[in-house]
Amino acid sequence: MSLPTALTAISEESLEALFTAARTANTFTDEPVPVEDLHRIYDLVKMGPTAMNLQSLRVLFICSEEAKQRLVAHMSEGNRAKTLSAPVTAVLAADNDFHEFLTQTFPHFAGAKDSFADETRRVTMARNQAWLAAGYFMLAVRALGYAAGPMAGFKAADMDAEFFGDSTWRSFCVVNIGKPGPDAWRERLPRLSFDQAARIL
Template identity: 45%
Template sequence: MNTPLSDQTLARLFTEARTFSTFLDRPVPDDVLHRLYETAKWGPTSMNCQPARWVFVRSEAEKARLVSVVAPGNQDKVRAAPVTLIVASDRQFHRKLASQFPVNPAAAQMFESNADLARDTALRNSSLQGAYLILAARALGLDAGPMSGFNPAALNEAFFPDGQWQANFLVNLGWGGAASLRPRLPRLADEEVVKIL
């Protein structure tokens, strides 16, 4: 378990992986979407809170509804992707803590009595879970195109009108169209962003 992954695996997950804006016209089957979740769900969250909720948008009608709330520059990306995932956070995630974090039966009350803590915890941890899902997609041979360009209030009204789930970000999923890739953008150098104290 502690053996480093091969350079080839690290390349697939990180160093050679790309963010895709176009995808091949190839559907992503249900079993692949379920396997994505079954793989990504094991990533750690604070107190095992697991606040992320997953909406895989694939049908033409639901895609049209989603396109209506994304930024103009992202509309064609959503239309063309075989699947667009809405990574949402559950504002009532703590209601599941009794079964998911049984080591502290009182954990839910901490969030029940502090709405700001619940909101921040849900956002932080659903963001982590969304990142795990992107890595799971890459590990399973898919490509991903995460996006934040959308109207959150309009998306929440369209897909989560009861207010319990809140959209965090979007991820287009499928098999990437490499012909449309631009040259890879740079990353900040170690000395610009890392401190070891």
């Protein structure tokens, strides 16, 4: 793999697949998502930058029917049918003890782990950076030719009790993954313009 010394813009077709034509899917076909593609998704996501390279995102891929039933019990009513229709659903979580890995991921700073001794600071950072990586996650799903259906409508405390037990993982977003099914799209909602959302000084 060569270093990106001569960066070039990706094609218009790729921009459409990632951003301008890509949509949030609300139904899915039963075409399976191979396990290799779940690895490919994570292996793209992990390369996205995070503060101090702290990589607090954790992912639970729900593939089996039995696990899917456990999952939907904690989804809000309006999110159940679409979640059942998706071949794979990812529970995105933040690891509140991400700092345990800093000797591996930020080895040149010996004090890295101790700098997160304060729990409030650590949990805030874990969540912020996991959300950042959640954006990479959505784009990685799209980049591999699938539609993503992110959902915040679920009971996080119940989801954590169901899947994460005594661990330090805490769910914050659930993402359906697969090929879009019939009537997958809602009406495209308006976006804010550059002038509304950006300034140039």
